[in-house]
Amino acid sequence: MARTSTSSALDSFDLAILDIVQRNNATPYHVIGESVSLSASAVQRRIRRMEETGIIQSNVAVIDPARVGQSITLFVELEVISETAELIDAAKREFASVPEVQQCYYVTGEVDFVLVVVVPTMKDYEDLTRRLFFGNNNVKRFRTFVAMDRVKVGLAVSLPK
């Protein structure tokens, strides 16, 4: 696919649009248009462009995990033994491929990875640790925190005005 040569810089209209759709992407274009003082077509074009260029990564429904029996959220910090590029990439791919792993970040500091995991029961988490951590001989150590309260959960970003 051809990548445009434009720097895909966002103007204040784009930011205003993002601010709306990151909270509710079912908002009709003409309503967004009123809000940002633009026509519905313009809004549509901008959104499409931002989807194509990857600024908007996806459009998803947010599900309440507790209501589908997936009530346990866990935080895992883990250290690896060897940090060669190949092993790190392998770890990234492995973690990313596991559905229970909702989020995975590669970080600097005392640990190497931070994961957010959601499972139905502790037994499932136990099984997961066995497969993912004990079964991986590049994992030095990991530490788990159990979420008692998901105080704030979202991917919304605070946008510059």
Added chain:
Amino acid sequence: MARTSTSSALDSFDLAILDIVQRNNATPYHVIGESVSLSASAVQRRIRRMEETGIIQSNVAVIDPARVGQSITLFVELEVISETAELIDAAKREFASVPEVQQCYYVTGEVDFVLVVVVPTMKDYEDLTRRLFFGNNNVKRFRTFVAMDRVKVGLAVSLPK
């Protein structure tokens, strides 16, 4: 509006639908219908019901923070001094109210809170720590990890079959 007395239990159709919309909620109903062997009308009704009952919490666009100038993602673990209910609730409310705090979990274990923070620059983070942590005399200690790679980011839940 009359609330049904049903416990709003999800059947396998609902779960199959959720599995699709939590990845892409722009999928046309008739396409979902083909996938789960249901008509578009049935799909539409089920989704509406799940939205009304809160199983689907929201419909959002996922934005790449790096592309909107919020290029730094950070993890913060923090311990509080006093864990009285009032102080914990106050902390929850404070963290949740900050736009830069994307996620906040109250957890068991060696720390009390885990935060995911997204900011434009380290200077902004510095300011945030000053306001939020140093300015809060119930914060005992906090530890920060800087994300070098957002390997996987999502809120999708692994659904039971």
Added chain:
DNA sequence: AATGAAATGAGAGCGCG
């Protein structure tokens, strides 16, 4: 009671000025 099929209406998608 919930479903599928067909009719209606709103909104997205494009080409035009």
Added chain:
DNA sequence: CGCGCTCTCATTTCATT
């Protein structure tokens, strides 16, 4: 970028199991 058209898709209605 805004205006208008066309057409897809969401929504409602209704007969059916």
